[in-house]
Every structure is written in structure tokens, then in C-alpha cells.
Amino acid sequence: xxxxxxxxxxxxxxxxxxxxxxxxxxxxxxxxxxxxxxxxxxxxxxxxxxxxxxxxxxxxxxxxxxxxxxxxxxxxxxxxxxxxxxxxxxxxxxxxxxxxxxxxxxxxxxxxxxxxxxxxxxxxxxxxxxxxxxxxxxxxxxxxxxxxxxxxxxxxxxxxxxxxxxxxxxxxxxxxxxxxxxxxxxxxxxxxxxxxxxxxxxxxxxxxxxxxxxxxxxxxxxxxxxxxxxxxxxxxxxxxxxxxx
Numbered sequence: 134x135x136x137x138x139x140x141x142x143x144x145x146x147x148x149x150x151x152x153x154x155x156x157x158x159x160x161x162x163x164x165x166x167x168x169x170x171x172x173x174x175x176x177x178x179x180x181x182x183x184x185x186x187x188x189x190x191x192x193x194x195x196x197x198x199x200x201x202x203x204x205x206x207x208x209x210x211x212x213x214x215x216x217x218x219x220x221x222x223x224x225x226x227x228x229x230x231x232x233x234x235x236x237x238x239x240x241x242x243x244x245x246x247x248x249x250x251x252x253x254x255x256x257x258x259x260x261x262x263x264x265x266x267x268x269x270x271x272x273x274x275x276x277x278x279x280x281x282x283x284x285x286x287x288x289x290x291x292x293x294x295x296x297x298x299x300x301x302x303x304x305x306x307x308x309x310x311x312x313x314x315x316x317x318x319x320x321x322x323x324x325x326x327x328x329x330x331x332x333x334x335x336x337x338x339x340x341x342x343x344x345x346x347x348x349x350x351x352x353x354x355x356x357x358x359x360x361x362x363x364x365x366x367x368x369x370x371x372x373x374x375x376x377x378x
Contacts (some may be wrong), residue, residue: 135160135334135373136323137366138214138347139354140167140190141200143183151370152202152354155363157209159369164204166242168197170217175216175243181347183355194223198235205236212238212265212286212319219247220253229256239263239286254283266289268314270306282319287343288314292326308340331372338373 137156143149153164167180169187174182177297191342197213204211213232220228232240239262247251247266257264263286268277270292281288292307305325314322323343327350328334346369353361 134161134321134343135217135366135370136165136325136343137161137350138165138167138345138346139191139350139362140169140187140196141182142169142190143167143351143354144181144186145197146192146199148358149187149276150200152362153200153204153211154207154209155359156350156366157204157207159363159366161366162210163238163343164209164211165214166197166200166204166211166237167347168213168219168280170216170219172216172218178215179223179351183351185239188329194228196218198231198237201232201237202235202312209345211236212263213241214241214340215290216330217242217249217253225252225256229260229262232262234262237247239265241265241267243267243288243313250283256279257285263287265289268310272310274313274317274360277314279362280315280316281320284318284320285321287321288318289345290314290341291323292324296329299355307337309340320344320354328369333369334372338375344369344373 139153141149158323169184169192201211247339254264265286266280266284268280268287275336290310311322321342323345324337325345328344328350337344
């Protein structure tokens with residue numbers, strides 16, 4: 134499975150819809166729609182810059198839901214990636230209701246711990262959305278197990294300790310982390326942070342159920358718009374579906 138991230142509203146709402154639809158048309162299985170936030174501490178400079186552009190253009194939580202709806206109308210699937218503060222301010226129940234209405238399938242919350250996620254987990258259960266939590270190489274087995282018990286959809290395995298961004302090599306800790314997760318849950322495991330090429334996607338697809346790509350798509354959008362994003366999506370999709378798997 135190929136999962137592609139792009140912030141809603143980058144560079145504009147209309148153009149961001151065009152970009153994510155191109156990702157779908159060229160092989161991305163699940164779109165991770167970023168909710169722009171003014172303090173994206175876990176993101177690297179590429180995504181921070183894109184988020185800043187989106188916010189300057191007036192992107193809001195409702196804008197994110199508009200993008201989710203466009204993906205659904207196009208026949209695609211999506212989840213939202215968001216820091217918790219914007220969701221809490223918008224209203225947890227209101228957000229889940231609107232996500233369902235727009236056809237979204239879940240929410241990735243990188244800065245929300247399972248201990249503080251009670252209202253979101255309750256709402257997600259009621260509205261049949263997937264609460265998706267992250268594990269990292271530093272996570273203990275007991276922590277991974279606890280996270281897996283509260284997660285639906287897939288486990289997001291952060292391949293390295295650090296901010297988002299493309300890298301020449303994905304962390305060597307990623308295979309070990311995926312294996313540890315597999316020992317503790319039957320949920321699919323998707324690997325993110327650092328993937329930027331078809332070769333990297335092919336390598337990760339050897340041991341993971343999903344490959345998550347973010348900063349590379351933002352770079353492509355900046356460099357060449359829809360055409361470049363579509364080209365990158367096709368390359369990554371070919372890698373994920375490589376016969377070597």
C-alpha cells in the first residue's frame with residue numbers, strides 16, 4: 134500500500150485538490166491530508182514551509198474536510214494527519230461527524246498519546262473512523278502493545294527519531310521496528326519518515342505493509358506541480374508493487 138501526504142491548501146485549496154487527485158490517478162492507495170497548523174514541531178522545513186503557505190492562503194479545518202470530500206468524490210480513500218490542538222478547538226464530535234459526511238476513514242495524531250485520547254477514541258468508535266497512532270524505534274514492547282490496542286486501520290511506524298523530511302536512506306531501524314510490531318499485533322504496519330524514491334519504496338515494501346511518503350510529494354509539488362507529483366506517485370507505486378516483493 135502506498136500512502137501519500139500533502140497539506141490541504143498547499144499552494145491553494147483548489148490546487149491542493151488537483152495534486153491529491155493526481156496522486157490517486159498515478160497509484161497512491163491512501164491520501165494523508167495534512168491539516169495545516171501554526172506550530173508543526175514534528176515536521177521538517179519542507180513541510181513547515183508548505184504549511185505556512187497554506188495557512189497564509191486561509192486554509193482551515195473546513196478546508197481540509199473539503200479536500201477529503203474531493204478525494205471521496207474521485208473514488209479515492211483518505212485519512213487526515215493533524216496535531217491534536219486544531220481538532221480539539223474545532224470540536225471532536227463535530228470533526229468526526231464531518232469526516233464521516235465527507236467520506237474520510239480516519240485520523241493520524243502524531244502528538245496525541247493514547248492516555249489523552251479518550252474523547253477521540255470514543256468518537257472514532259461511535260462514528261466508525263480509524264484512530265491511527267505512531268510507534269518509534271524508542272517505543273518499548275509494552276508501549277507498542279498498548280498503542281496497538283487503541284489503533285485501527287494501521288500502525289504508523291516512524292522509521293527514525295526526528296522530524297519529517299526526505300533522506301538518502303531510510304533508517305536501518307525500520308525493519309526491526311516493524312518486526313517488533315508484528316510480534317504484538319496483526320494490524321498492518323506502514324513505514325514513514327524519509328522515503329523519497331521508488332527504490333526506497335521497493336525496499337520497504339519487502340517487510341512492511343505500507344509505505345508513507347510526505348516531504349518528497351511536497352518537493353515535487355513545488356518543483357513541477359501536478360505533472361511532477363504524478364510522476365513521483367507513479368515511480369513510488371511501481372516500487373511498492375515491485376516483483377521483488
